[in-house]
Amino acid sequence: QIQLVQSGPELKKPGESVKISCKASGYTFTDYAMHWVKQAPGKGLKWMGWINTYTGKPTYADDFKGRFVFSLEASASTANLQISNLKNEDTATYFCARDPGAGDYWGQGVMVTVSS
Amino acid sequence: EIVLTQSPTTMAASPGEKVTLTCLASSSVNYMYWYQQKSSASPKLLIYYTSILASGVPDRFSGSGSGTSYSLTISSMEAEDAAIYYCLQLTSTPHTFGAGTKLELK
Numbered sequence: 001q002i003q004l005v006q007s008g009p010e011l012k013k014p015g016e017s018v019k020i021s022c023k024a025s026g027y028t029f030t031d032y033a034m035h036w037v038k039q040a041p042g043k044g045l046k047w048m049g050w051i052n053t054y055t056g057k058p059t060y061a062d063d064f065k066g067r068f069v070f071s072l073e074a075s076a077s078t079a080n081l082q083i084s085n086l087k088n089e090d091t092a093t094y095f096c097a098r099d100p101g102a103g104d105y106w107g108q109g110v111m112v113t114v115s116s
Numbered sequence: 117e118i119v120l121t122q123s124p125t126t127m128a129a130s131p132g133e134k135v136t137l138t139c140l141a142s143s144s145v146n147y148m149y150w151y152q153q154k155s156s157a158s159p160k161l162l163i164y165y166t167s168i169l170a171s172g173v174p175d176r177f178s179g180s181g182s183g184t185s186y187s188l189t190i191s192s193m194e195a196e197d198a199a200i201y202y203c204l205q206l207t208s209t210p211h212t213f214g215a216g217t218k219l220e221l222k
Contacts, residue, residue, distance in 0.1 A: 039156070044213060045202055047211040047213060061209075061211075100211075103161075106159060
């Protein structure tokens with residue numbers, strides 16, 4: 001069965017970096033794009049962007065250009081999200097989602113807490 | 117950027133009541149997608165391509181609309197339908213979600 005399994009919760013200090021992983025199984029990883037979605041505590045869903053898992057090309061929403069990097073470990077069927085120079089407002093749950101237009105496959109979400 | 121405006125923001129419905137949620141787009145979109153989210157769990161797809169029911173979703177849910185106006189209807193409210201509902205457009209980048217409608221059980 002198709003699964004997206006994300007890494008565990010993270011507690012970081014402002015200015016630090018974090019890398020979240022999303023490991024896919026049950027399908028050919030490079031056949032579908034991987035999208036990333038942010039949900040701050042008590043807030044709605046915000047689309048961050050996506051990465052072409054065949055070419056590795058990322059596309060970022062404007063609010064996520066600069067400190068956010070989507071990457072792949074295609075041999076491991078894994079997509080990664082790295083956030084650098086963390087700020088308090090980065091505190092959120094981050095979801096990976098396989099091409100929302102092609103089925104309903106989401107990771108369980110990773111809670112990232114940024115606190116001094 | 118296409119802005120999706122959902123209404124109402126919050127509502128309560130009694131068991132058996134018909135519920136209609138609306139999503140208005142600032143520009144025309146080809147299709148609308150609807151998700152249900154309970155607490156902080158991963159969103160669950162209910163409707164894709166505007167009106168197609170996702171696998172395993174009860175048939176009391178339905179979707180309709182075109183252009184800039186879309187709706188999600190629950191024909192008969194059940195307790196398990198209490199959740200937050202989001203619309204999502206994939207027509208243009210950046211993809212965008214509506215702010216959500218919180219549906220409570222009366």
